[in-house]
Amino acid sequence: MDAAIQLTGLAKTYGRRRGLTGLTLDVHHGEIFGYLGPNGAGKSTTIRLLLDLIRPSAGTARVLGLDPRADAVALHRRIGYLAGDFVVDGRQTVRECLRFLANLRGNGGAARIGELAERLDLDLTARIRSLSKGNRQKVGLVQAFMHSPELLILDEPTSGLDPLVQHTFLDLVREARAAGQTVFMSSHIMSEVQAVADRVGILREGALVALDSVEALRERAVRKVEITFAAPVSAEEFTVDGVSDLAVDGTVLRCRVSGSPDALVKAAARHTVTGLLSEEPDLEELFLTYYEGGAGHAA
Amino acid sequence: MLRNVFTKTLWDARRSLLGWMIGTAAVAMMYASFYPQLANGAMEEAMKSFPQSMKDAFRLNDMTSAAGYLGANTFGIIVPLLALFFGASTGARAIAGDEESGQLDLLLAHPVSRARLLLERFAALAAGSVVISAAVLGALLLIRPAAKLTGVSAGQLAAQCVNLALLAVFFGALAICAGSAAGRRGLVFGATAVIGVLAYAMNSFGPQLGLEWAQKLSPFYYYIGGDPLRNGFQWGDAGVLAGASAVLVCAGLLTFTRRDINT
Ligand SMILES: Nc1ncnc2c1ncn2[C@@H]1O[C@H](COP(=O)(O)OP(=O)(O)OP(=O)(O)O)[C@@H](O)[C@H]1O
Ligand SMILES: [Mg+2]
Numbered sequence: 001m002d003a004a005i006q007l008t009g010l011a012k013t014y015g016r017r018r019g020l021t022g023l024t025l026d027v028h029h030g031e032i033f034g035y036l037g038p039n040g041a042g043k044s045t046t047i048r049l050l051l052d053l054i055r056p057s058a059g060t061a062r063v064l065g066l067d068p069r070a071d072a073v074a075l076h077r078r079i080g081y082l083a084g085d086f087v088v089d090g091r092q093t094v095r096e097c098l099r100f101l102a103n104l105r106g107n108g109g110a111a112r113i114g115e116l117a118e119r120l121d122l123d124l125t126a127r128i129r130s131l132s133k134g135n136r137q138k139v140g141l142v143q144a145f146m147h148s149p150e151l152l153i154l155d156e157p158t159s160g161l162d163p164l165v166q167h168t169f170l171d172l173v174r175e176a177r178a179a180g181q182t183v184f185m186s187s188h189i190m191s192e193v194q195a196v197a198d199r200v201g202i203l204r205e206g207a208l209v210a211l212d213s214v215e216a217l218r219e220r221a222v223r224k225v226e227i228t229f230a231a232p233v234s235a236e237e238f239t240v241d242g243v244s245d246l247a248v249d250g251t252v253l254r255c256r257v258s259g260s261p262d263a264l265v266k267a268a269a270r271h272t273v274t275g276l277l278s279e280e281p282d283l284e285e286l287f288l289t290y291y292e293g294g295a296g297h298a299a
Numbered sequence: 300m301l302r303n304v305f306t307k308t309l310w311d312a313r314r315s316l317l318g319w320m321i322g323t324a325a326v327a328m329m330y331a332s333f334y335p336q337l338a339n340g341a342m343e344e345a346m347k348s349f350p351q352s353m354k355d356a357f358r359l360n361d362m363t364s365a366a367g368y369l370g371a372n373t374f375g376i377i378v379p380l381l382a383l384f385f386g387a388s389t390g391a392r393a394i395a396g397d398e399e400s401g402q403l404d405l406l407l408a409h410p411v412s413r414a415r416l417l418l419e420r421f422a423a424l425a426a427g428s429v430v431i432s433a434a435v436l437g438a439l440l441l442i443r444p445a446a447k448l449t450g451v452s453a454g455q456l457a458a459q460c461v462n463l464a465l466l467a468v469f470f471g472a473l474a475i476c477a478g479s480a481a482g483r484r485g486l487v488f489g490a491t492a493v494i495g496v497l498a499y500a501m502n503s504f505g506p507q508l509g510l511e512w513a514q515k516l517s518p519f520y521y522y523i524g525g526d527p528l529r530n531g532f533q534w535g536d537a538g539v540l541a542g543a544s545a546v547l548v549c550a551g552l553l554t555f556t557r558r559d560i561n562t
Contacts (some may be wrong), residue, residue, distance in 0.1 A: 044562075051408050054559040073410045081408040085562075087401035089311060100301035104409040143405075 002065045004151055004182040006027045009059035012045050016297040019045040021206040022059065027184055032177050034193030035186040037203035038291045043186040046085045047155050051081055059175050064151055075107060077105060080149035087139035090129030094139055095121045097128060099142050109147045119168055134160040145172060154185040158192055170196050190287045202290045209290050222258045227268050228275035238267050304416055308423035319431050321380045324438035330373040331439055335447045352507045363479035364449035366528040374459050378435060379522060382467035387491035389427060390474025391484045393420035394555065398482035403560055413556045421475055421548055427468035436460040451528050465540035466522045470495055472544035481554035
């Protein structure tokens with residue numbers, strides 16, 4: 001089967017400004033794809049290209065097997081989209097706004113309005129102008145999910161949401177996957193993506209710098225290790241592959257290990273080990289190394 | 300009310316549209332109601348010393364007949380300029396306004412093509428123009444006996460109001476066309492208003508400056524040049540305004556469907 005989203009050498013320049021520099025990426029049917037990157041990396045640019053709001057400078061995109069430009073109307077029927085900054089006319093009520101958007105979609109567009117509003121604790125009778133930022137974002141979420149689209153394209157969906165609602169949102173995303181829907185979501189926050197995504201792409205300065213499953217990223221991530229020995233050891237012995245931030249304090253060694261801890265374990269094995277502590281790998285840190293342009297493994 | 304972009308646009312604009320209707324109709328009624336005081340020749344007397352060229356420019360040669368008075372006064376200055384500003388502001392909002400505020404992204408991510416969005420917004424603008432002109436017509440018909448304006452028939456008034464609606468539609472189409480290229484509301488409104496005022500001046504002063512051809516480029520010429528208040532429906536002039544609007548909308552479609560939507 002075709003990929004849900006298929007990007008080949010997709011590039012976008014805004015005048016002389018870089019937007020995106022040749023992105024090749026497949027998003028599979030039925031997966032949750034996390035799209036991460038620092039400010040200005042090109043996440044929103046990618047997403048707006050998928051919706052034909054902007055046109056590529058080079059390369060092609062296929063979404064659900066269709067051309068975003070030529071088949072825009074047919075495609076948009078099958079997509080739910082939440083913009084990075086969701087704006088609607090503030091003078092209408094939430095219900096009015098959602099009804100109208102549902103009508104644009106025709107049959108079944110409004111199927112889930114009531115249920116979603118209840119789960120997100122959104123007041124349908126409120127005027128949009130009177131809503132707080134987070135509550136306005138909920139309106140955006142409802143309109144994206146309400147017609148159970150095949151593909152959800154969400155640009156920073158959790159911005160402005162409180163932790164409780166974020167949790168509900170992650171549930172909605174998981175349910176969407178269980179129902180066979182595909183989710184493409186951008187974010188700045190690794191932890192929320194890590195919690196639901198099957199695969200993650202990390203974008204930096206308009207190019208993909210990592211593309212992998214969450215599992216694989218985890219294996220590659222930096223973890224903190226603390227080893228206690230029976231007798232004092234010297235630091236030199238432990239400057240091996242993958243070890244950084246090494247600190248030896250008498251019998252206690254603390255360091256960070258990226259990738260396989262094999263070399264460290266073999267070095268330690270020459271001594272009597274009395275304690276070993278290894279923390280859950282911190283994807284946030286891996287993510288930061290990519291952000292800062294550190295030595296990430298390019299995809 | 301919320302079935303499509305056309306009805307939604309009208310529904311969202313209901314308050315402002317009501318304001319335009321009442322405002323324009325009230326202004327037209329007020330000007331028309333001065334006719335009895337001025338028709339006795341007092342006005343003619345006061346303007347005797349005015350240079351002939353100025354009288355030509357502002358259609359002041361016949362201020363005693365009802366048609367002359369209405370053409371110079373009510374339909375000569377304030378009402379068409381209101382129509383211009385209605386068209387410019389509504390047309391600027393149609394594409395550029397929503398684009399600038401970021402609302403266009405959401406609409407266009409729905410199963411609504413860019414062409415359809417533009418056409419429905421234009422249709423709403425045209426409907427608004429018709430409603431405002433109808434209000435003006437209604438107000439004048441209402442006041443016609445009391446203001447001693449019975450020298451102009453209902454049909455002649457309607458003929459002028461048809462052209463009034465088309466004038467608003469024309470400037471709306473111009474603003475939509477400009478907004479299709481540049482998604483900046485203030486700029487689009489300003490440019491349309493400036494062009495409108497220049498076109499007004501061109502129609503009024505063109506002949507005095509020896510620029511008859513320039514007068515014929517002005518939409519105001521097709522709005523009132525054929526003198527519908529005396530001659531009734533001017534289908535040729537109306538056709539020019541409608542045709543020019545259609546051309547502007549088509550040009551707008553071409554640019555709008557090709558370009559990036561700004562954030
Ligand atoms: N309309 C535009 N005109 C000029 N440059 C633009 C435009 N839109 C985006 N850019 C540039 O393209 C680059 C990518 O922007 P984009 O909005 O895609 O980033 P992003 O990853 O979504 O960032 P954020 O996390 O802040 O939302 C940025 O350098 C930005 O300045
Ligand atoms: Mg963004």
